[in-house]
Amino acid sequence: MYGALLIMTPPARSQKPAWALAFKRRREEMVGSQEELAARADVSQSLISQIERGVQLPTGVSMDRFARLLEALHWTPEQFAEATGLEVPFVAPSRSGPPVPPVVPRRETPVVIPPELQQVIDDYGDTYPELRDPTIQKIIAAPRNFGGPENGPQTAQEWLEYFLLTRRYLR
Known part of the structure; x- marks a missing residue:
């Protein structure tokens, strides 16, 4: 008797998150290669790869590195948020200075004098x-x-x- 022929199909590739695809599209449109973006943003090429594979959230890196990525991609925080659907944790700086943390309104607690x-x-x-x-x-x-x-x-x-x-x- 002949044995059954077993046909193996490769496992389905997991779907990349939409934000990873948007990041990659922007990089390809504005910069070109991962290496070029890494050089412009002064980050590692492996970080760019991790972001584009959906392994690393771009907002999960330090504020400074995230700001440099946005700047190298010519993305405003608003454009980034709209394209990726991710919330921007701070206001990205202009070329003239470091990242600016968000302004959190101070909540005045009423004080009662006993x-x-x-x-x-x-x-x-x-x-x-x-x-x-x-x-x-x-x-x-x-x-x-x-x-x-x-x-x-x-x-x-x-x-x-x-x-x-x-x-x-x-x-």
């Missing part, structure tokens, strides 16, 4: 003028505001003692 502390401010504000400073009041009230009502001094006397112990560190 009534016991307000009593100390009213009673001792003339003796200790720094108690009248709103910034100092916020600093002193921090244990209660950020730790919860059970944290920090509880009575006016405890607030006064807390202030006297910490006042040398406040200015």
Whole structure:
């Protein structure tokens, strides 16, 4: 009897991510070879290869290297994001300087002055003028505001003692 003929088909190649294909297209259009892009961006050719194979996210490298890649590909961060669908983690620099991190708006946390502390401010504000400073009041009230009502001094006397112990560190 004859044995069965087994035909082996090569395994299906995994699909490259769309961002990897977009990166490769841009490189081919704007620069040419991987080696040329690597030289222009001052990165290794293997990094370019990893990005184009979908092994390495272009946004996963250092901000400096990513900025150099964008610059070498003549891509703005907005164009990069649109072409690849990836979020840009920072604003790429112009040729004149280093990468600029994003501006994160500062969230102002409301500070409540506990009534016991307000009593100390009213009673001792003339003796200790720094108690009248709103910034100092916020600093002193921090244990209660950020730790919860059970944290920090509880009575006016405890607030006064807390202030006297910490006042040398406040200015």
